[in-house]
Amino acid sequence: MLDVLPLEAHWIWMILAAILGTAEILLPGFFLIWIGLAALLTGVITLLTGIGEPAQFAVFATLSVAAVYAGRRWFALNPIETSDPLLNDRTARLIGETVTVVEAIEGGTGRVRVADGVWTATGADAPVGTRLRVKGATNGRLIVEPLP
Structure with missing residues (x-):
């Protein structure tokens, strides 16, 4: 050949x-x-x-x-060290951020505004306009809790 x-x-x-x-x-x-x-x-x-x-x-x-x-x-x-380990993990980067509810969280699910985007969120029920903190993320959904 x-x-x-x-x-x-x-x-x-x-x-x-x-x-x-x-x-x-x-x-x-x-x-x-x-x-x-x-x-x-x-x-x-x-x-x-x-x-x-x-x-x-x-x-x-x-x-x-x-x-x-x-x-x-x-x-x-010998993993490569990086100065930004969360570079490709968008949801993990949001942990600790303050968000605003834009679609009421009812039955544990709603929508929140993060900067210029809107994300699906899970957590305690909250009306529109409530400010919450992101405490985690799973399957592309933010887990939110009331601000301390």
Whole structure:
């Protein structure tokens, strides 16, 4: 299969590695880089040993699994520190905020205004205009309580 191209097999693996590395930059997900590393190593092994196509694909598959596993394990043991751990957790960012009821909370459910948005809220019954504090969030709903 690799012999239909006018390049030697190791160059095809290295080009694939470059394509996967570029794809990782364009479509960040921190997954393709490990597959690209496996392709690069497969190219180097092919260059040094001259192994045939079936063995190249076996080496690539094995290295891909090993690289993805090693990368995921390393990041699990060494998490990236962030200055804003709640960046992608909108509801958690709202805990402690003061909100205003815009649709009466009746039967435990209503709507509250948070800045320029309106959220579904659960909590003790409260009429329109009541100011409450967000004490938690679950399933995209704010849990509110009376102000102290």
